[in-house]
Amino acid sequence: MIYDIRHVTTYSYETQVSFARCSLRLVPHSGDGQELISHSVEIRPKPAERTTRRDFFGTLTESVLIESAHRNLRIDSRSRVSIARQAPARDAASPPWEGVRDIAFEASSLGPTSPVGYVFASALVPVLQPVTNYASESFPPGGGILSGAAALMRRIRTDFRYDPKATVISTPLKEVFEKRHGVCQDFAHVMIAGLRGLGLPAAYVSGYLRTIPPPGQPRLQGADATHAWVAVWCGAELGWIGFDPTNDLVVASDHIILAIGRDFSDVSPVDGVIAGARKQKLNVAVDVLLVE
Known part of the structure; x- marks a missing residue:
């Protein structure tokens, strides 16, 4: 099966934020019957710096630095993956x-x-x-x-x-x-x-x-x-x-x-630190659509 995934994370801040540093874990895994076909992330406001690394568990993690003042942060992740995974029967033979x-x-x-x-x-x-x-x-x-x-x-x-x-x-x-x-x-x-x-x-x-x-x-x-x-x-x-x-x-x-x-x-798909806001509102929207 092939799926298109859209994962939109939006932060709305009570007061203006002058600085944000985030870690994004939004790239779907490859392996275990799953293959990543494509992936992109759009971030607004535009980051001053974006770097990627793999953490200990093999997850591709992107570090994002935002230095422009903002009241809203929007992270729009889009992926296409192919899945070919069979579940074993619950009563199948297995080791003690x-x-x-x-x-x-x-x-x-x-x-x-x-x-x-x-x-x-x-x-x-x-x-x-x-x-x-x-x-x-x-x-x-x-x-x-x-x-x-x-x-x-x-x-x-x-x-x-x-x-x-x-x-x-x-x-x-x-x-x-x-x-x-x-x-x-x-x-x-x-x-x-x-x-x-x-x-x-x-x-x-x-x-x-x-x-x-x-x-x-x-x-x-x-x-x-x-x-x-x-x-x-x-x-x-x-x-x-x-x-x-x-x-x-x-x-x-x-x-x-x-x-x-x-x-x-x-x-955690998105975490990090910000400077300048007392309260924030988080909204996450996910769509997973079967392509074929």
């Missing part, structure tokens, strides 16, 4: 989860795809005993890693309510877990915390969902915005498999990967 855990801890590589980098607590995903206990119910002794991750994903989809007004980016994981309300970012963090509590490698994935579902299927939660899900390392043979707890889906060709990290703080 205890074996996957043990192999992950024995990994000798410390590169961005090494599982050992995703088994420990991170800035936004502490390992909490109540969350570990919750996850353990999906992983009986000797159970397959695929079936366990799918069961945990389904339970989060059932037990937690999607509510865009319930949380903000800074809402602690403990509060999200106790209230059982939140958005895709929260559900991904809860699933990651539970898996890591069991010693299983789990990464945070940001990206997009196709805006229009296939005929006869319901609209997915998180469309028309950036989305988040979880990648679970399922052993050397299966590798990293995506699980979307917001929609109870094993990730296939409807999900478009933007960036991968330990949690949201590693993959």
Whole structure:
């Protein structure tokens, strides 16, 4: 499948901003069944400086410096990607989860795809005993890693309510877990915390969902915005498999990967610092259109 993606981020400031430095992670990922065909970003006001680099996780990150005074900042990202990804069956044969855990801890590589980098607590995903206990119910002794991750994903989809007004980016994981309300970012963090509590490698994935579902299927939660899900390392043979707890889906060709990290703080599409405004209003609009 080929998708056209438009991702427009607009900041409106209460007072004039004299300086802004932003980091943009808006270039879709290449790999894992996905190929970037084209990409462009238009920024207004025009930056004085733009530089790019790849971060530790392989995400192409653009640093932008704006020195002209402004009350509005508009970042218009457009991409075309090709997706050819098959989701494994939830009940497909897979290694026992205890074996996957043990192999992950024995990994000798410390590169961005090494599982050992995703088994420990991170800035936004502490390992909490109540969350570990919750996850353990999906992983009986000797159970397959695929079936366990799918069961945990389904339970989060059932037990937690999607509510865009319930949380903000800074809402602690403990509060999200106790209230059982939140958005895709929260559900991904809860699933990651539970898996890591069991010693299983789990990464945070940001990206997009196709805006229009296939005929006869319901609209997915998180469309028309950036989305988040979880990648679970399922052993050397299966590798990293995506699980979307917001929609109870094993990730296939409807999900478009933007960036991968330990949690949201590693993959935020736009962040940075400004000088001169007390309050700001953020608006994000995303369109994902199927080309063929």
